[in-house]
Amino acid sequence: MEPVVLTAGTALVGAMATDAWQQVREAVVAWWRRVRADGADSLESELAALRDGVVAARDQGDRDTEEALAAVWRLRFQQLLVQQPGTAAGLRALLDEHLLPALPPAEGSEARSVRMRAEAHDSARVYMAARDQHITGS
Template sequence: MTAGSALVGAMATDGWQQARAAVVDWWRRRRPDAADDVGSELETLRTQVLGAREQSDTDTEQALAGAWCLRLQQLLNEDPALAAELRRLLDEHLAPARSEDEQAQGRPVIMKTEAHDSSRVFMAGRDQHITGS
């Protein structure tokens, strides 16, 4: 899921051309016969993503990311050994091309707590509003 979202997120940035080149190169090494088509599809997808952002259409943007998540998942289902290479592509090219806000959304949050006796614990990954006593 992260790779598809990172791919779509990178499309609206100044680093898109470098990220696109890395994706097409990665694809060329895996499926040489489909690499040129993937490059063309990425350009079409970028136009759609930019249009969705211009219209503040997050549903369309999420759907486009979902479509690429499925496509990448199918590739991994066919060849699970590609997972490490896809992770490297994500870490080295796609994630750095995203905006700082989008990069923060993709980071895992690990929270641990321990409560004893009558204590209470309130944890949140974002905003938290507590009412009552």
């Protein structure tokens, strides 16, 4: 799955619980309308219902539901990018200009998180870092 998709799904669901949601919703619907006009009208009502679910999950401390909703949106964004490969730049702009700025700082950092995976074979070493890394010795 594209990294922009992972971040966008998480950020969209996180933005639903913020005071900036109306502006974010308008930006998401406008972007969706540009890349896929069919379904943009039903998207508005779908986002409103989804927001209610996110707010309720947050009120109950239900991180599993919130993560499941983010996963649904990751899948939708990924399917859209597969169907229309040229939309990745627009999704990145939506993410950078509207979704991430709407999140509180802690959530913005979480949404921008990097997932890394490595495997070592035959006694090989693997060094991974999301920031600075200092390796001494052998």
